[in-house]
C-alpha cells in the first residue's frame with residue numbers, strides 16, 4: 611500500500627487519535643524505587659551526585675516508603691550501608707543488619723509495599739569488592755555461600771523478593787536451593803542476569819559507599835561490548851531458577867533488552883542506573899533539557915524495547931507527573 615493510498619500522518623493528526631494507536635504506555639505499577647538505608651535516627655543525608663536521593667535511617671525511610679506507596683509505586687529495592695565493614699561482608703547476612711531491620715519494620719507498618727532486596731557484598735566488605743578475596747581475586751564459590759546466607763536472612767526478615775547483583779557464577783541456583791530448603795520456595799529471584807562493568811554506576815558507589823578499594827569489577831561483571839555472552843548469562847540464570855531477569859544499565863543497553871525479551875520471553879526488568887539518572891538530572895538543573903519530556907521518552911524506550919519492570923530513581927517524579 612503505497613502513497614497516496616497510505617498516509618501515515620492521518621493517525622498522527624490529533625492527540626486523541628495518537629493515543630488510540632499508541633503501542634507502549636508507562637504505568638507507575640511497573641516502577642521499582644531504590645532506597646539506601648543507614649543506621650541511626652533522623653538521618654537524611656543527601657547524596658551529592660544524585661540530587662533528591664538520600665541515605666535514610668529507618669524512621670525516615672518508613673516515611674518515604676509510605677509516600678512511595680501512596681503514589682502508586684508498588685515496590686522498592688533496598689540497599690544497606692552497614693556501620694561496620696569487614697573482609698567477608700558479615701554485616702550483610704546478620705539478623706540485626708541494616709536491611710534486615712528495615713524490612714522487619716517496614717513489614718510491620720506497611721505490609722502491602724513489595725520489598726525487594728539487593729543481594730551483594732560490596733556495601734559490606736571493607737575492600738568494596740562484591741565477594742570474598744582469595745589471592746587478590748574475588749573467590750566465586752566462597753562468595754556464593756555468603757550470598758546464600760544473605761538472601762536467606764533477607765527472606766527471614768520478610769523480603770518479598772531477592773535480587774542478586776554480584777555476578778558470581780552459580781549464585782542463582784545456590785540461592786534458589788537455599789531458599790527452598792528453608793521454607794521460602796515462594797520467594798522469587800530477580801537476577802541481575804546481564805550486568806555490565808559500567809562507569810554509569812559511579813554515583814551509586816558514593817551513595818552506597820561501595821567503591822572498590824583496589825582494581826575494578828571487570829573480573830566478574832560483563833564486558834560492555836558483548837551481546838551474545840549476555841544471552842548465555844540470561845539463559846543460565848533462567849535454568850538456575852531466576853523468575854525475573856534484569857539488564858543493567860538500561861539506556862545504552864536496549865539492544866540487550868530487546869534480544870533477551872525476544873529470545874526468552876521472560877518477565878524482564880531494567881535498572882535505570884545512577885549515572886543515567888545523574889546525566890538527566892544535571893542537564894535538567896542547568897535548564898538545558900526538558901526533564902519531564904526527556905524522562906517520558908527514555909522510560910517509554912525501555913518499555914518499547916521489552917522491559918516489563920523499571921528500577922529507577924525517577925519513579926516518584928514520574929508517578930507524580932503521569
Ligand code: PBG
Nearest residue numbers: 730732775810811814883884885
Ligand atoms: C551492587 C550494585 C551496584 C548497583 C546496584 N547493585 C553497584 C556496582 O555493581 O558497583 C548500581 C546501581 C546504580 O548505579 O544505580 N550491589
